[in-house]
Amino acid sequence: MYAVVDIETTGGNASYGKIIEIAVVVFDGNQVVDSFSSLVNPQRPIPPFITSLTGISNKLVAQAPIFEEIAERVQALTENKVFVAHNVNFDFSFVKKEFSLLGMDFNRKKLCTVRLARKLVPEAKRYNLGSICGFLGIEIKDRHRALGDAEATVQLLSALLQRDPVQETIRYSLNRNSKEMSLPPHISRTAYDSLPAQHGVYFFHDQRGEIIYVGKAINIKERVTQHFTGNTHSKKKGMFASHIHSVTYKLTGNELISLLLENEAIKKHYPRYNKTNKTFLLNFGIYRYIDQMGFVRLVTGKAGKHDKPISTFNTEAEAVLFLMEMVRQHGLCLRLCGLIKTTEKCHYEAKFGQHCPICQGDIKPQAYNERVEIALQNIAWLHTFLIKTAGRKEDEDGFVMVEKGRFLGYGFIQNDMEIHSIDDLKVHLQPCYDTQDSQSIIKSFLKKSVLVLQQPVQMYQLPFEKLSAGF
Known part of the structure; x- marks a missing residue:
């Protein structure tokens, strides 16, 4: 049994927005067996752009019930049912937040019709509710109103069930261990499964391919998962759910190069959802x-x-x-x-x-x-040194190069390569900006390594003849 839900809200995230309308349509897989819809008084002003989008004004909700007055009805209609919505994490996070404000837990199995449609209707070009319904010939009678959108989502779910007759895809999506419903709606499961469990830097991209967030991790796959699991009320997680369309990554093999690459990438791309390290202070x-x-x-x-x-x-x-x-x-x-x-x-x-x-x-x-x-x-050779790091593969070493006090960049070489001069390594160098942040990262790394790392950092200074044996 499915409880198909749609809400209209004062804003795009449950951490600061409130529900202004909710609809719940109970669907048994063949027909609608119950439904409920209501305006909700958010007890705060509705932004003008929301009113222009939905037609719901402050005057319209002035006499409407607050969520507490309809909570029992919503609880009963969704209990022991699969919570279904188009971009389910959005709707679910708002409903869960409202119940939490009442001191009540709200836990349901979730099913996202965006993710289902991407799997079962791969030939579609776009998957927002209007586009996918138009592609499948489903009419939306009252767009951007909760009941109209919920009824259209029921028809969409019915069409998707017909494309999945043995419900293999749906069963997999409902499997808690699959983490299927915790992922942003636009990231395919295949893309997620291809993420490595290794040191590196990952990049979230929007629909146009622009980088909107950069992060580093010891385990890229685990860290990406953490962005979208657990409490989904934070602003960052809510924004990710609606704006992330792909994830790419670069392997680094070690913490130091991950920090330096993350720092460089944030300054280069200025991602909208990174809050720190954006200031570009050259040395x-x-x-x-x-x-x-x-x-x-x-x-x-x-x-x-x-x-x-x-x-x-x-x-x-x-x-x-x-x-x-x-x-x-x-x-x-x-x-x-x-x-x-x-x-x-x-x-x-x-x-x-x-x-x-x-x-x-x-x-x-x-x-x-x-x-x-x-x-x-x-x-001339003041503060010139190399830091040897782990590579991305077993037969590879990484290095960070500082020449005359200036951070030049990082690189990777085969670990059986003999090094006799700085030029031998410069051909493998990935140039980076020498910023105050990169200098701070290197100094902090060297300081901490002496105190906490089990193995001392391998740092090599000129003359470079000493490198060929040790590097």
């Missing part, structure tokens, strides 16, 4: 160039994805302090290092107790540039 780098007089100049600036700074820092202040220390140690010029404006009076003597050799004209470009080169040699 700052130190760059060099030769001016018209032949002097090597050093400047600070934001480090883009394909820029090649001498070294990078989380903030511009850190880069400036580092440059100031270089000036002090190697007798460089404040002006040529971009630490004072070209028109500003040099205060080298006030800071370091001696005259600036450049401003005094005591040194030629060649001699000064040699000082700069000596200073740069001391930082």
